[in-house]
Amino acid sequence: MPESDRDAKSRPDPDALLALAAQDRRGKLTVFLGAAPGVGKTYAMLTRARRLKQDGVDIVIGLVETHGRSETAALIDGLEILPRRDVNHRGRVLPEFDLDAALARRPKIIVVDELAHSNPADSRHPKRYQDIEELIAAGIDVWTALNIQHLESLSDVVAQIAGVPVRERVPDTVLKRADEVLLVDLPPAELIERLKEGKVYLPDGAKRATDRFFRLGNLTALRELALRRTADRVDDQMVDYLKQNAIEGVWASGERLLVCIGSDPLSEKVVRTASRLAEGLNAPWIVVFIERADRESGDGEDVRRLDETFRLAEQLGAETRRIIGNDFVEEILKLARREHATQIVIGIRRQSFPMRLFRQSLPDALAERVSEVGIHLVTDRETVPVKRKSTGKRTLPPGTGRAVAIAAASVTASTAVGLLLGHFIVLPNISLLYLLAVLASATYAGHISAIAAALFSVLAYNFFFIKPTGTFTIAEPHEVFALVIFLVAAALAGSLASRVREQAKSARQRAAATQALYDFSRKLSGTAKADDVLWAAVTQMQSTLKRSSALLLPEDGDLQLKAAWPPDTELDVTDIMAARWAMDKKEPAGNGTGTLPNSPFHFRPLTSPHGVVGVCGFVQADKPLEINEERALAAILDQTAIAVDRARLSRESLDQAAKLEGERFRAALLSSISHDLRTPLATITGAVTSLRQLGDRMPPESRDDLLQSIEEEGGRLTRFVANLLDMTRIEAGTVNAKRDWVDVADVVRAAVDRARKYFPDREVETSIASDLPLMRGDSVLLGQVLFNLLDNANKYGGDEPISIYARTDGNDIVLSVTDLGKGIPPKDLEQVFEKFFRRGKADGRTPGTGLGLSIAKGFVEAMGGQIKAESPALRRRGTRISMRFPAAKAEISEKDRA
Amino acid sequence: MSVERILVVDDEPQIQRFLKPALSAAGYDVREAMTGAEALKAAATMAPDVVILDLGLPDMDGKEVIANLRGWSQVPIIILSARDRESEKIAALDLGADDYIEKPFGIGELTARIRAALRHRVQMEGGQTQLSADGVAIDTIKRVVTKDGEPVRLTPKEYDLLVMLAHHAGRVVTHKTLLTSVWGVAHGEDLHYLRVFIGQLRGKIERDPADPKIIRTEPGVGYRFVGDEG
Structure with a gap:
């Protein structure tokens, strides 16, 4: 043996260690297991609890039914008891276990009696064992009690032993995952004695049933089951211990079971049997259903039964699979090879003799083709016949009337054609016409129509064409033979044709489903916005499932309803809680699940490669999805999850881009401030110090020039600071442009006046149309825009005058500022409105700050106008910046005019 | 005619520093106040002929000073204000101030406003x-x-x-x-x-x-x- 192999063998099994680690974070479950009521489980539990309490352990009573017995009540005395939750159930107030109170109290150990109890309808979980699982998940140790009869895999055996059906059942996995199982044992004879003394509490109504239950034979059998289960567990624990500590042992059974089921009632038994077998072999087991690819899965009842069987298998600890394929045997063998199955379990029904003649049975086919795999057969011999829920006689499948009508019509047509042709030519094989009728019926209306057509044809053929015609009697014996041959041929042809039809129909349905899915995925791939994705998803769900649908995404740490169809769908508190559960626990919740089944909605987590991105829900209202709907939903959910994820990522990358843009802006701002503030400050400081120290030695004109430069630079600083403030407002999105009435001419004049203060030498020509209407806007912002444009034109306009035009153009007011400087090269024309874009040192004058035009653009757009730059403007020179605003009509009532 | 008294209310020492010599040179008797309270007290004791008031004062809003003054005096009030704060100017004028001048201003503009205000007082008296x-x-x-x-x-x-x-x-x-x-x-x-x-x-x-x-x-x-x- 190579070195590494030996190492691997003696090292602890990593899976076993992982399982142990997972157990550490959870609370521990201790089950007090008994064979029957009255053996003293509660008593044992409470005695132990008292002992621990005395040792200072934080142990509380979550729920214990004393049933009025003083013995038990005395034991509870002195222990902390959590308050119960009053639940209104069908008009009665029931004090139920308060899960939230227990979670809030967070004791080290909590005692919750009666593991198999069912909660009232509006509880979070329908079963108490689910409450207990939540407690354990929260890290609280739980002690509970269970009678062996309530164990799911044993329920059929118990029903057989005791002759009483078991209603409240607990999945085997619960007991299997328990960290500690304590068997509370009492010999059956003593138990019967206690019962006679009235020491066993029994509900009044159950007296008669219990008489049958508490028989020595029953109790002995149940006791044996309980003992055996406990012994099995001890064995398992031993094996686990050996695995965890890497001790070589004989545990490795290496068995794997593959269990094949169908939608028939026998499958439930197959699953239970397989579960016991797997338990005995300590082997993992896989339950598989193979769906015929060419056929839609049977009627609603079958689908429901199959779902139930799957659920049962999962509860009993099996892995489940659904496979689509044509060749049962081939698919089973493929799976068996892939999963390294060592045993195959299948159910077998007694078949009628002719069926056995024609068809090789599944076990035979399997046995023929496998060599190393064992095959277990489960027969239906002892199965209790399943009561059909349908009342009265079996109803015909829908559409039967139409199928028969089509058959009758086509046969009538054939007969008519046959009779008509008979007048002109002799048709030796008139039966071929009827074959045509059968084929037509099969093709258009399916196999029922085909059979009907075949029967009608035989009758019509006989009546109209076989001598003596006009009667149903047949004279010649060979005609009888021909008729039989015809019937068989017609039936075969009809069944073939109807099969083709069914296949075509199912292919069409699938094609439609695939097309819908394809359309959906194309719709999704075209939309990057989360809202569009959500709408597409809910509408798709609604159209596929024909149920109200809702999508919830996490936002600000909570789940928010983001889209629903119909759009006014509302979720109440229970629905939201179920959705949250689906999100947090990554499992389905709400209707049809173990969590908050009271909600009409069924919620599924949307799982993407980056985790759960949201929850989708649809109204289930106790009608689970059919298999094809389930398939479509799974595809929709996958697509939606990926699309939501993508939208989230694209939003994040947009945020990132905005952040980068912001950082670039800040960097440009800093460099602008450092340059544009320093230059005027340097000038002012220089001029002032010169005047103070050397002023009396200067000629008056030099002094005046220095003073003037101080004033000018002060003005420049003022404008720069104003621009910075304006730019910051635009960047922060806090420009609240007013919608006041603005007289453009007035604003132009004010802007020109202001500009004259700063550059009095520059000539500005204004030309304003005298009939210029008012506009809606913000006169201060517009004034600032005009001032910036004038300032800009002054910098780049050479020595030529600046002109301002205002006129109407259709329903718009067009306002422009034109300079006659060098103009802007075409390549820069696009960029002039960008922040911090400067046109270089024009004419040796100080360049701009690169803010004026971008502020102008920001303000114009805030007022709902447009701005653009043109160059050259006139005579191949200059730049024109023009703005366009909608004109507004001012209405003044006659009374106010006077 | 006696020398007209002008009360300059501004908390910026630099403004006071150039206004006092300039207005004195123009022939007026100049008093200074740095806060709103001081201004009201001075207006009551010296009975100025014109008040020049900066709206940004440390102790109270300049508009309050106007409202208070107008309670008992018809003395002409000229406001010093920034260019981009029209709403403030308009509010002050509507409260009873007589005129305004934007900072920064040249001394010529200010003396013209003062002359107009003083003339108005004569007109009021003479009807x-x-x-x-x-x-x-x-x-x-x-x-x-x-x-x-x-x-x-x-x-x-x-x-x-x-x-x-x-x-x-x-x-x-x-x-x-x-x-x-x-x-x-x-x-x-x-x-x-x-x-x-x-x-x-x-x-x-x-x-x-x-x-x-x-x-x-x-x-x-x-x-x-x-x-x-x-």
Whole structure:
């Protein structure tokens, strides 16, 4: 043996260690297991609890039914008891276990009696064992009690032993995952004695049933089951211990079971049997259903039964699979090879003799083709016949009337054609016409129509064409033979044709489903916005499932309803809680699940490669999805999850881009401030110090020039600071442009006046149309825009005058500022409105700050106008910046005019 | 006439530092106050002829100072304010301030505003009925307006508007004040009335309506009548 192999063998099994680690974070479950009521489980539990309490352990009573017995009540005395939750159930107030109170109290150990109890309808979980699982998940140790009869895999055996059906059942996995199982044992004879003394509490109504239950034979059998289960567990624990500590042992059974089921009632038994077998072999087991690819899965009842069987298998600890394929045997063998199955379990029904003649049975086919795999057969011999829920006689499948009508019509047509042709030519094989009728019926209306057509044809053929015609009697014996041959041929042809039809129909349905899915995925791939994705998803769900649908995404740490169809769908508190559960626990919740089944909605987590991105829900209202709907939903959910994820990522990358843009802006701002503030400050400081120290030695004109430069630079600083403030407002999105009435001419004049203060030498020509209407806007912002444009034109306009035009153009007011400087090269024309874009040192004058035009653009757009730059403007020179605003009509009532 | 007293309320020492010598040089008696409380106390004791008030004070809102002053005094108040804070200016003017000037300002602008405010005080005392500007004369007793001696035909509303502005000659009048006094409280927000009527009025009284000298626009705030002494 190579070195590494030996190492691997003696090292602890990593899976076993992982399982142990997972157990550490959870609370521990201790089950007090008994064979029957009255053996003293509660008593044992409470005695132990008292002992621990005395040792200072934080142990509380979550729920214990004393049933009025003083013995038990005395034991509870002195222990902390959590308050119960009053639940209104069908008009009665029931004090139920308060899960939230227990979670809030967070004791080290909590005692919750009666593991198999069912909660009232509006509880979070329908079963108490689910409450207990939540407690354990929260890290609280739980002690509970269970009678062996309530164990799911044993329920059929118990029903057989005791002759009483078991209603409240607990999945085997619960007991299997328990960290500690304590068997509370009492010999059956003593138990019967206690019962006679009235020491066993029994509900009044159950007296008669219990008489049958508490028989020595029953109790002995149940006791044996309980003992055996406990012994099995001890064995398992031993094996686990050996695995965890890497001790070589004989545990490795290496068995794997593959269990094949169908939608028939026998499958439930197959699953239970397989579960016991797997338990005995300590082997993992896989339950598989193979769906015929060419056929839609049977009627609603079958689908429901199959779902139930799957659920049962999962509860009993099996892995489940659904496979689509044509060749049962081939698919089973493929799976068996892939999963390294060592045993195959299948159910077998007694078949009628002719069926056995024609068809090789599944076990035979399997046995023929496998060599190393064992095959277990489960027969239906002892199965209790399943009561059909349908009342009265079996109803015909829908559409039967139409199928028969089509058959009758086509046969009538054939007969008519046959009779008509008979007048002109002799048709030796008139039966071929009827074959045509059968084929037509099969093709258009399916196999029922085909059979009907075949029967009608035989009758019509006989009546109209076989001598003596006009009667149903047949004279010649060979005609009888021909008729039989015809019937068989017609039936075969009809069944073939109807099969083709069914296949075509199912292919069409699938094609439609695939097309819908394809359309959906194309719709999704075209939309990057989360809202569009959500709408597409809910509408798709609604159209596929024909149920109200809702999508919830996490936002600000909570789940928010983001889209629903119909759009006014509302979720109440229970629905939201179920959705949250689906999100947090990554499992389905709400209707049809173990969590908050009271909600009409069924919620599924949307799982993407980056985790759960949201929850989708649809109204289930106790009608689970059919298999094809389930398939479509799974595809929709996958697509939606990926699309939501993508939208989230694209939003994040947009945020990132905005952040980068912001950082670039800040960097440009800093460099602008450092340059544009320093230059005027340097000038002012220089001029002032010169005047103070050397002023009396200067000629008056030099002094005046220095003073003037101080004033000018002060003005420049003022404008720069104003621009910075304006730019910051635009960047922060806090420009609240007013919608006041603005007289453009007035604003132009004010802007020109202001500009004259700063550059009095520059000539500005204004030309304003005298009939210029008012506009809606913000006169201060517009004034600032005009001032910036004038300032800009002054910098780049050479020595030529600046002109301002205002006129109407259709329903718009067009306002422009034109300079006659060098103009802007075409390549820069696009960029002039960008922040911090400067046109270089024009004419040796100080360049701009690169803010004026971008502020102008920001303000114009805030007022709902447009701005653009043109160059050259006139005579191949200059730049024109023009703005366009909608004109507004001012209405003044006659009374106010006077 | 005695020397007029000016109370400068500003918490910035730099502003005080240049205002005091400048205004003193212009012939006024200048007192300083750094807070709102100090300002109210000084206004009560020295009875200033004009108050120059910065709206940003450390101890109280400048608008509170105006409201308090207007409770007992009609002294003209000129506000110092930033260019981009029209709403603040308008609120202060509506509370009873007489005029405003934007920071940064030149000393020439400030002394012009002070002169207009002082003149108004004289008008109030004298109840002036003859007003004139750039060749336009208004006689409020005869209700006659002439331009270069020729009568100007004004509608009643145009006349009311002109007189309202002329009574505040040299000082800004807010849109709201004009609208409510001429058209009534219900029209306080109908700015388009003003835009239209001011246009009409300028067409009738200005020498060049495209370059108005008598009625000046104060963007975002209101209008200012520039009288002959302005």
